Amino acid sequence: MQGPWVEKYRPQTLEEVVGQDHIIPRLKRYVEEGNMPNLMFTGPAGVGKTTTALALAKEMLGEYWRQNFLELNASDARGIDTVRNDIKNFSRLKSVGAPFRIIFLDEVDNMTKDAQHALRREMEMYTKTSSFILSCNYSSKIIDPIQSRCAIFRFTPIKGSQIIKRLKIIAEAENVTATAGALESIVYFAEGDMRRAVNILQASSTIDNQITEESVHEVISKAKPQDVRKIINSALDGKFMEARDLLREVMVVQGTSGEDMITQIYQEVSKMAMEGLLDQETYIDLIENIGKFDYRIREGSNPRIQLEALLTKFLLKDKES
Ligand SMILES: Nc1ncnc2c1ncn2[C@@H]1O[C@H](COP(=O)(O)OP(=O)(O)O)[C@@H](O)[C@H]1O
Numbered sequence: 001m002q003g004p005w006v007e008k009y010r011p012q013t014l015e016e017v018v019g020q021d022h023i024i025p026r027l028k029r030y031v032e033e034g035n036m037p038n039l040m041f042t043g044p045a046g047v048g049k050t051t052t053a054l055a056l057a058k059e060m061l062g063e064y065w066r067q068n069f070l071e072l073n074a075s076d077a078r079g080i081d082t083v084r085n086d087i088k089n090f091s092r093l094k095s096v097g098a099p100f101r102i103i104f105l106d107e108v109d110n111m112t113k114d115a116q117h118a119l120r121r122e123m124e125m126y127t128k129t130s131s132f133i134l135s136c137n138y139s140s141k142i143i144d145p146i147q148s149r150c151a152i153f154r155f156t157p158i159k160g161s162q163i164i165k166r167l168k169i170i171a172e173a174e175n176v177t178a179t180a181g182a183l184e185s186i187v188y189f190a191e192g193d194m195r196r197a198v199n200i201l202q203a204s205s206t207i208d209n210q211i212t213e214e215s216v217h218e219v220i221s222k223a224k225p226q227d228v229r230k231i232i233n234s235a236l237d238g239k240f241m242e243a244r245d246l247l248r249e250v251m252v253v254q255g256t257s258g259e260d261m262i263t264q265i266y267q268e269v270s271k272m273a274m275e276g277l278l279d280q281e282t283y284i285d286l287i288e289n290i291g292k293f294d295y296r297i298r299e300g301s302n303p304r305i306q307l308e309a310l311l312t313k314f315l316l317k318d319k320e321s
């Protein structure tokens with residue numbers, strides 16, 4: 001299959017961002033002024049926080065934006081110290097070809113209070129050379145001293161009519177059609193999340209390029225084996241964030257339950273062992289863990305947390321290749 005449409009159709013400019021009409025004009029003004037304070041983008045997933053940060057950086061920093069823009073995830077599996085080191089190393093350098101540098105830090109609400117205080121000190125230390133854009137789901141989880149140093153922008157879910165308009169543009173560019181019922185149904189499942197909407201559209205198009213309400217429903221019900229294998233392989237390759245993102249996407253977009261997901265992981269791991277892709281020791285270890293986490297999920301633990309914890313057990317296991 002071709003690449004993900006969410007990337008292919010990620011807006012490249014502020015102008016292109018759908019919705020968020022209370023935010024975009026203010027950001028354009030920063031661009032005109034050639035200056036910006038520290039910003040905080042809050043709001044639910046898939047509504048354009050990262051996209052807007054990227055577009056703003058490009059317009060603000062111009063031709064050399066790549067060299068002057070750093071994107072980090074606060075919940076990086078390598079730990080918060082790595083994140084802070086990256087900030088330090090990046091901010092120490094002088095900006096080249098741009099007036100200043102921009103550091104985009106995603107998922108800040110996953111940082112502990114201690115880490116947030118350390119971040120605050122860094123924000124102060126590097127005010128001359130760098131501006132920060134912090135992104136989070138809830139600003140209430142961010143310590144006051146950080147909030148008070150940022151202009152806060154609250155991103156809102158995308159309206160159904162705006163999602164439909166965007167999906168129609170993408171469908172036309174991809175030479176697929178979607179019935180009114182199909183689009184309505186995608187809007188219903190997306191709940192204002194544009195990423196989810198575009199993912200459902202793409203997944204539905206692989207069933208038939210004339211998308212109907214039925215194909216949408218078919219997509220939403222079950223995770224595909226090749227997706228599950230991709231999750232497992234990413235984790236085995238040590239790419240935890242990639243595996244986690246894909247897991248979340250599959251579970252959200254396709255509405256797979258925790259129980260179904262872990263059963264499918266079990267089936268896929270067994271298949272991989274039979275195909276000679278896993279040595280016996282690794283296989284035994286994985287099965288032991290799958291059993292443990294399967295039990296926890298069935299006992300009622302939060303399935304997403306348990307599945308992500310299971311993925312950490314896959315890291316650093318050697319695949320036979
Ligand atoms: N406001 C929007 N306008 C157009 N596309 C959007 C918008 N929000 C999200 N998308 C689509 O969803 C993808 C993920 O959006 P992203 O900005 O990463 O969301 P967030 O950071 O809020 O979780 C984008 O690449 C784009 O395809």
Ligand SMILES: [Mg+2]
Nearest residue numbers: 049050106135
């Ligand atoms: Mg984001």
